[in-house]
Structures are given as structure tokens and as C-alpha cells.
Amino acid sequence: MWVLAYSNAFNVLWPIFGTANQLLAALTLFAVSAWLLLRRRPNWFTLIPGVFMLLTTLASLFILMRSYWLKQNYVLLAADLLLLGLAVGVIFLFVRTFSRGRKERSESKPDQS
Numbered sequence: 001m002w003v004l005a006y007s008n009a010f011n012v013l014w015p016i017f018g019t020a021n022q023l024l025a026a027l028t029l030f031a032v033s034a035w036l037l038l039r040r041r042p043n044w045f046t047l048i049p050g051v052f053m054l055l056t057t058l059a060s061l062f063i064l065m066r067s068y069w070l071k072q073n074y075v076l077l078a079a080d081l082l083l084l085g086l087a088v089g090v091i092f093l094f095v096r097t098f099s100r101g102r103k104e105r106s107e108s109k110p111d112q113s
Helices: 002-007 009-038 044-070 074-108
Strands: none
Touching: 009 044, 009 074, 044 074
16 A cells, blocks of 8 residues: 555545445446346336436547557556456446347237237
8 A cells, every 4th residue: 555655656545446436336326227127117216317327437438548549558458458358358247138138028918919
């Protein structure tokens, strides 16, 4: 901790830590949204903030990626790319769960004909 404080590394690490934290929050909101969907409950109140948080996190990751590339800070660039990959994974898993939940919901409804 003393080395980080003495070298002022907190100012360098803080932006990537913040995006990781926001990505975790978006993941949590998507997990709750998927759980609500599979339980056939309204999920818009967790889905809308989750989408907003994910979009702002992705924008931040792209901005930081450019900054790290220009500064040739390859360690933080690798961390940024890892977080970007995790964000894409979150999107993929949620879309898969969301489409499965909708399919199950439509199959369980009785025919209206």
C-alpha cells in the first residue's frame, strides 16, 4: 500500500477499477433481471438501469483503451481488454437467458384461438 501511495499509482489505477466496479453492478442488475424474467415477474425496473450502466461502462472502456494505447501502458490496456471481453460475455449470457425466458413464457401460455 505504501508503494502505491508513494508512487501515486492510485490515480493511474482508479479509472480501470471504477469501470470494473460499474461492470460488476451491471452484471448484478442483469442477473436480477434474468431471475425476475424466469420467475415471470416484471423486470423493467432492473433492466433499464442495467442497460444504462453497461452502456456507460462500455463507453468508458473504449475511452480508456484509447488513452492506454496512446500512452503505451500495455498492462492497463490488457486489463481494459479483459474487462471489455467480460462485458461482451455478460451481454451474450443475458441475451441468451432473455431469449430462453421469452420462449418459455410463450410456450407456457395457452392458445388464444
